[in-house]
Amino acid sequence: MKNVTSIDRKHAEDKFVVRMPQGLRDQLKQKAAHNHRSANSEIVYRLERSNELEEELARANRMVDELFAKNQRLQAELAAANTPQVAEA
Numbered sequence: 001m002k003n004v005t006s007i008d009r010k011h012a013e014d015k016f017v018v019r020m021p022q023g024l025r026d027q028l029k030q031k032a033a034h035n036h037r038s039a040n041s042e043i044v045y046r047l048e049r050s051n052e053l054e055e056e057l058a059r060a061n062r063m064v065d066e067l068f069a070k071n072q073r074l075q076a077e078l079a080a081a082n083t084p085q086v087a088e089a
Contacts, residue, residue, distance in 0.1 A: 018043075 020028070025039075032042035 028039055028042060032039045035042060035045075037045065
């Protein structure tokens with residue numbers, strides 16, 4: 001029986017098996033080769049990048065919401081400013 005050291009156990013715990021749809025593994029290998037990375041490094045890079053992009057998208061969505069609200073307020077102010085005032089007698 002093989003003696004498993006703590007380093008071997010730690011390495012085994014870091015492994016994650018992923019079942020890929022047909023053709024995805026080949027695409028991954030091609031992208032990894034194009035980017036001069038191993039398949040594992042390509043997966044890690046893409047996962048990290050997807051998290052970064054998710055955060056950027058959330059910030060952009062918040063900004064769009066803020067700008068939309070500001071636009072609504074400005075349109076209301078403009079409409080109020082363009083409404084003729086009735087002179088009191």
